[in-house]
Amino acid sequence: MFISLDDLAARVPDGALVALPPDNSLTPSALARALVRRGVRGLRLVGVPVSGYATDLLIGAGCVAELDTSAVTLGEAGGAPRFLAALAAGEIVLRDATCPAMHARLQAAEKGVPFIPMRGVLGSDLLAHRPDWMVIDNPFSATRDPILLLPALAPDVGIFHAAMADDEGNVWVGRRRELATLAHASRRVLVTAERRVAGNLLADEKLAPGVISGTYVEAVALAPRGAWPIGLLDDYPTDAEHLLAYARAARTREGFAAYLAEHVAPAIAAAAE
């Protein structure tokens, strides 16, 4: 069940549809860095429900072909510079969504249904640019009642960072239940874990409600401070200074390359010098 971080990264195939959470915690930043080192290409990323640092890093490193998300932002650190640059250069295909639609599409996959309805959105230009979304007339309504139908979304690979993992592959994500939905909806789930714990997390009634069962998890890699520079629940806060420094560096291609050399792939960078 436990493998190395680089072996975990090696399990993400080129071109895979990969879903990941944004910069609000449990962000798989260490895995994103390992994916950059592995030189993965053509990823189709899904923001659950939005995208942040890890996505910008992967875009900047040329790992990403497409992005389906509700927003891309570094939060307090501002816009996501490599995302904006890739968009201006036409290097990525962006599909704009809205947060509850990302959740609903994953929930449809979780429930094994081909589509799911959602209120709202009608009148938004999002709709005009989502040929995969559809508006029907609510068949339960006696009067006209247009409603959005969204297709199910089953990612090839779901990735996130968990606070704990046990030898059964059970991982603890606390109240972040959307990651359980992500795990259920994904064909494969690869997790980094802040720490490895003895025993079975599901045997503890207090912990079990925050656990994603190992049933859904293909492999786990231990990655202490694996969310950094994003914070992890009550373990450590977001490294706001680092994010600001990243945002500054990533404004240019050269600055981003220097960031990669320093923080992501010092060995590779050193070898290339």
Add this chain to the structure above:
Amino acid sequence: MFISLDDLAARVPDGALVALPPDNSLTPSALARALVRRGVRGLRLVGVPVSGYATDLLIGAGCVAELDTSAVTLGEAGGAPRFLAALAAGEIVLRDATCPAMHARLQAAEKGVPFIPMRGVLGSDLLAHRPDWMVIDNPFSATRDPILLLPALAPDVGIFHAAMADDEGNVWVGRRRELATLAHASRRVLVTAERRVAGNLLADEKLAPGVISGTYVEAVALAPRGAWPIGLLDDYPTDAEHLLAYARAARTREGFAAYLAEHVAPAIAAAAE
């Protein structure tokens, strides 16, 4: 937030659409007994997803007009005697469902959508007797693909027994997340709690994932051993002997009346003698 058990029962109006969990834990047995004492009438019960002791008790006491559920059973203690008797006497209207449909209909209400699709069921006679369910052709499929659509179900009142409650009305139900769905879907939620705890359950990251927020909870009544004779998580096991005794007694109207006199409303029974 905390009121007496009888005051909690008084908040369930005659004729209300009331949803409750079955005999697998967190069963609101004490509240069911209080509802019998209050003499509530015309309840339309919903089994989430099936029904057991509490439902049989309410049916036997003449509190129930309708029942929408996927099964009614006392488990190891056999069939539900007052349910079967009421059915034979034509005293209740039964709408048969199937477990995942109950969950899906509550999830539709939780998501604020008028309907939700579900796989399976086609070819079952359930469908022929559910004019409120509908089969459409999957609009995302290029070929014929009939699929069931279920209408959302928003109970007037959701009731269950929680292991803990705090002064904010936050209640802890552990891994029984279908009760969170029930709470979210219901217009009003009335909870009995095994124990009252100090502080805020949502402030503890370990407990929070098993909490239903007080946002959804109208009132809580302290009811120690409030699930009895059903068990409560790892607090106490199901009282199998009592359930067997109930099943035996409830085979006849007289036996049921004696059970009520002894276990539900001894004071009322004594006054009537």
Add this chain to the structure above:
Amino acid sequence: MTPTLEERLAVSLARLILDPAAPPARHIAVGAASPIPAAACWLVKLSGHPVRLSLLHREEANPFSEGTCELFDLTAQGRIDLFFLGGGQIDGAANINLLGTGEWPAAGAPFRGVRFPGSFGSAFMYMMTPRTILFREEHSPRVLVPRVDWISAAGVSPPEVFRRGTAQALLTARCVFRFDPARARFALDSVHPGESLASVRAATGFDFDAPGTVPETPAPTGDELALLRGPVAAEMRATYPGFCARVWGRA
């Protein structure tokens, strides 16, 4: 070391689970109050076969963390390979009836037939699981009927209806039937000791195919019995204390 009926049935179920001709059963779910299917699954697992078991009513280290809807979601996702179902009635087209007998009453009209508990998740599970093993100990014309009065879950579906599988087999206290979904028909596979084609025909309300010579269901081996009585009983004691006490004399 004479096997009990429960042990024979558990071993027969285990062999159906391990049937090499069927798609692999990597993850099996067992519903509530199913001690013999649970024993069969533990036998398979403790024989060294890599299989994940999700036992709905296991109390200790219950595998579910999402509430009672997780089993249905797991199945919907295609993660459950095999499930067990029974029925108050089962017919020759593998339709199962967990609802009741007689005329379906008008809403609120008195109910005249025998009422069963209800469909539970069968209307969903039967269609969304690649393999279902039907299991009902009672083998009588009352249970195995030509046509169920009400269909809780259908044995076969028209081609346009999405379904992942149907009955693989039907095990009773008398025999093993295999189900052929293309013909919507059972064929007798083996009879338990003391039974014959004639005795099975007499006890079965539906018509079925049968080979010229009907083999006897193989008896449990000594190894299987030892596993059942030792490690399997130990795993099951907490969840099924009554069953274990009755079959294996453990408290």
Add this chain to the structure above:
Amino acid sequence: MTPTLEERLAVSLARLILDPAAPPARHIAVGAASPIPAAACWLVKLSGHPVRLSLLHREEANPFSEGTCELFDLTAQGRIDLFFLGGGQIDGAANINLLGTGEWPAAGAPFRGVRFPGSFGSAFMYMMTPRTILFREEHSPRVLVPRVDWISAAGVSPPEVFRRGTAQALLTARCVFRFDPARARFALDSVHPGESLASVRAATGFDFDAPGTVPETPAPTGDELALLRGPVAAEMRATYPGFCARVWGRA
């Protein structure tokens, strides 16, 4: 005791929240990175008004236990009475644009305009919340445009489209606009100190109604400022340390 701009805006928002002509705001949600709306909500609550606050990014005793989808579910259920939205562009029909400017590029074509972060939940929240207060400090023809380039969320909908409400008002650093959904048009409600109808017209890209005499936005009272600087700042320090340090000099 001179109020800062942030304090003026927070107090203006609080007054819009408490507007007796609007449906009651019993439960208000505040999205991420919204310190001024959060301050307004705390001001309302700590003034003694019974209101439930769901602050998306509150770390301590966060009210959510269901993940980031719970805010949307709460709103879908009709439990959130009031929400705040902004926009990279906002137009005279209360359409908001969080997407970007210019032509919508073909998939994979280079993007020529200004790209905003994205729609977040706005396309849903704006239609499912009974009251939305639009808030954008920058009040310029660049932001307040005649017609947004792209609609993230529409200000008004045809009658057959389900929606619970729309913009109640738009607050900027210059003024308060009220929105009339029947006419899909803003009307100037008050101007902040130093502004006039003419200065607001000059800074606004869209046309709007205005009364003959435009009142000045009332200044914060001493009580309001005391509440903001004391108990409100104390509640907000953990979630918005930077904002609190800047506005109230607290670390």
